[in-house]
Amino acid sequence: MNLTINRSIADLLLFRRRKGKHRTTVSPLDPTEPPPPWVTTTEQLPTTTTTFVTHAPPPPEGCNAKDASGRQIFVHTGAVIRRYVDWSGRCSSWCECVAEDQLVCERLPCLEDGQCDAPLTTIDFGERLYLRDRGACFCESGSFICDLPEDMPEVYPGLYLSAGYSTTDIDMLRSEIPADVLERAGFLSSNPATDIASRLQIAFERTLPKGLQCRIVLMPEMSEPGSAFMRVEWFGKNEALNHTKTQWHTGGAEKACSPYAKKLQDHFELNESPRFQLVLSSVKQLKH
Structure with a gap:
């Protein structure tokens, strides 16, 4: 399998080429000067060797x-x-x-009724269609909720989940349902994407076979209102890289989690039970 395992999302993305190499100096260095110390600007993912803890069944x-x-x-x-x-x-x-x-x-x-206008067609509330660069989309009150946001950032090889959710739904649920019920249902944060990622993790764990440890991590820098972007990580020992300790992995090793990320996506496409959980009911599109 190709190490770029986010193919489902990658097929929808327009990767942007970098406009030039990063310059570390304003002017050429004097040959007699020692070279500057190398400083990486790439954010390093934290590693952990702690025991993986799952949610209670x-x-x-x-x-x-x-x-x-x-x-x-x-x-x-x-x-x-x-x-x-x-x-x-x-x-x-x-x-x-x-x-x-x-x-x-x-x-x-x-919710307020309303049609959505797309190139060459108009669809009603609740209907779906495919939009270029955004994937499958759901029509809600005159606006589209899609697999991908309008401005999709560049991503590195890995396994990702993209959830298009309804901010209108979130606001309505928070205003109409008692606070104690919302808390029991999983509305624990001021950021809906955080709660969605948390509830997806619980549903994800229930698809995993015994011994396989995977987690969903929200990427706030790539998310926006109405769109939660997440990466999937695998917990274990990567013998291909001669690791001697268990830790969280991305960039290829997490491909073991891919079939179960697909199964989670299927729950939403097939309208199965996890899709009706109160927090997750706001998710209209889920793509891995």
């Missing part, structure tokens, strides 16, 4: 619900989810499984 008990298409959704006891009235996702309720087979729901305001 959910209780086996729970509630059965149905999505807008009539398919079964299993909700673990204590979990808070979003249920939609129809396929578009414009109207919904928030629900909490308070005990086995006891799902309590409250209606939420419907």
